Amino acid sequence: MEVSSVLLCSGCSPWQGFLLTASLLTSWLLPTTAQVTLESSPPQVVEGENVLLSVDNMPENIIGFGWFKGETDMNRGIALYSLRYTISLMGPVHSGRETLYGNGSLWIKNVTQEDTGFYTFRIINKHGKIQSNTTLFLHVKSSLFVCGHPFNPEQPTIESVPVSVSEWGSVLLRVHHLPNYLRTLFWYRGALVLNKLEIVRYRTFKDSYELGPAHSGRETMFNTGSLLLQNVTWKDTGFYTLRTLSTEFNVELIHIYLQVNKPVTQPILRVTESIVTVQSSVVFTCLSDNTGVSIRWLFKNQNLQVTERMTLSPSNCQLRIHAVRKKDAGQYRCEVFNPISSKTSLPVSLAVMNE
Numbered sequence: 485m486e487v488s489s490v491l492l493c494s495g496c497s498p499w500q501g502f503l504l505t506a507s508l509l510t511s512w513l514l515p516t517t518a519q520v521t522l523e524s525s526p527p528q529v530v531e532g533e534n535v536l537l538s539v540d541n542m543p544e545n546i547i548g549f550g551w552f553k554g555e556t557d558m559n560r561g562i563a564l565y566s567l568r569y570t571i572s573l574m575g576p577v578h579s580g581r582e583t584l585y586g587n588g589s590l591w592i593k594n595v596t597q598e599d600t601g602f603y604t605f606r607i608i609n610k611h612g613k614i615q616s617n618t619t620l621f622l623h624v625k626s627s628l629f630v631c632g633h634p635f636n637p638e639q640p641t642i643e644s645v646p647v648s649v650s651e652w653g654s655v656l657l658r659v660h661h662l663p664n665y666l667r668t669l670f671w672y673r674g675a676l677v678l679n680k681l682e683i684v685r686y687r688t689f690k691d692s693y694e695l696g697p698a699h700s701g702r703e704t705m706f707n708t709g710s711l712l713l714q715n716v717t718w719k720d721t722g723f724y725t726l727r728t729l730s731t732e733f734n735v736e737l738i739h740i741y742l743q744v745n746k747p748v749t750q751p752i753l754r755v756t757e758s759i760v761t762v763q764s765s766v767v768f769t770c771l772s773d774n775t776g777v778s779i780r781w782l783f784k785n786q787n788l789q790v791t792e793r794m795t796l797s798p799s800n801c802q803l804r805i806h807a808v809r810k811k812d813a814g815q816y817r818c819e820v821f822n823p824i825s826s827k828t829s830l831p832v833s834l835a836v837m838n839e
């Protein structure tokens with residue numbers, strides 16, 4: 485079946501006929517011709533502008549050609565041109581803004597960001613067969629681009645929901661303001677991009693997920709880029725990295741630190757001497773086997789008022805009292821806490837004697 489006959493066939497829509505013809509073309513040997521190339525002018529286009537997608541090295545002895553949206557879908561035709569009858573036909577995805585010329589060029593007026601994507605130019609040879617497919621990626625930039633720099637008020641970010649998770653809980657690493665026009669998204673355990681640390685990847689075009697070597701069976705990725713971690717353990721604490729690969733092969737990395745807390749255990753309070761004389765000094769130490777915890781001191785079951793005679797170690801785990809006074813006598817306790825739990829030590833009494 486020839487495209488020409490299809491174009492003139494009665495009772496069927498020319499576009500359907502063309503598609504039927506194209507779908508019959510499977511095992512046709514290609515004649516060697518110079519490679520058809522496509523070009524966008526201007527090369528960078530901003531929404532609201534016009535763009536010309538032009539064709540170079542158009543072969544001889546052809547009867548028509550067409551432009552399609554996407555790389556493989558024959559149903560997403562924009563326009564088809566018959567050289568024999570010098571007519572142009574609109575395809576199913578023609579937006580009303582495209583004009584197809586006899587030299588192959590496609591003129592798109594007043595482009596929008598939705599026009600971004602792959603455009604495929606297909607040539608029909610004199611046997612009515614598709615002779616070549618050539619693809620171009622058109623990226624319509626946002627009009628928020630100012631002075632050559634992207635005006636990007638919303639950088640992609642990752643948020644941990646909840647902010648802090650306890651062991652055996654679930655946490656969603658939620659991605660915000662993911663750029664459009666991504667090809668692939670990858671998640672890695674850690675701050676480095678290493679193959680063996682890849683958890684999962686998502687290919688937007690195929691809408692498919694592939695698990696990586698670092699997938700533990702507890703991670704689920706969504707097409708929004710977000711990653712759900714279930715039944716987390718303390719060992720899941722650390723950095724996670726999202727790598728995005730755009731349709732133009734630009735790479736971006738976004739990191740997040742995940743804190744998995746386990747409930748704290750009871751700390752133990754020790755004192756250098758439990759009976760001291762006035763003016764001497766004493767050191768309390770709060771011993772905890774939890775890491776990443778905060779420590780608070782209690783005196784007579786109240787928050788300790790730290791005076792100029794007292795010093796706390798940088799991590800708060802030691803309390804030193806210089807020049808002890810009678811009023812320092814009483815019960816001391818320390819409390820360790822993290823965002824999900826807290827535990828208080830048993831009390832330790834300090835007695836203060838006169839010299």
Ligand SMILES: *[C@@H]1O[C@H](CO)[C@@H](O)[C@H](O)[C@H]1NC(C)=O
Pocket residue numbers: 509510514555556557558614615616617
């Ligand atoms: C062109 O693309 C269509 C759709 O993907 C395919 O069926 C056809 O075989 C391709 N033809 C050539 C010559 O590459």
Ligand SMILES: *[C@@H]1O[C@H](CO)[C@@H](O)[C@H](O)[C@H]1NC(C)=O
Pocket residue numbers: 538539585586587588589
């Ligand atoms: C194709 O034709 C259009 C309209 O006449 C013209 O603007 C464009 O420059 C031509 N392109 C080439 C590559 O000749």
Ligand SMILES: *[C@@H]1O[C@H](CO)[C@@H](O)[C@H](O)[C@H]1NC(C)=O
Pocket residue numbers: 532594596
């Ligand atoms: C361009 O398209 C926008 C909507 O996408 C519309 O508001 C505007 O009027 C159009 N401009 C022209 C010149 O057609």
Ligand SMILES: *[C@@H]1O[C@H](CO)[C@@H](O)[C@H](O)[C@H]1NC(C)=O
Pocket residue numbers: 652715
């Ligand atoms: C969570 O993990 C622990 C051990 O890692 C396992 O015993 C438990 O069954 C898991 N729970 C769920 C809900 O998967």
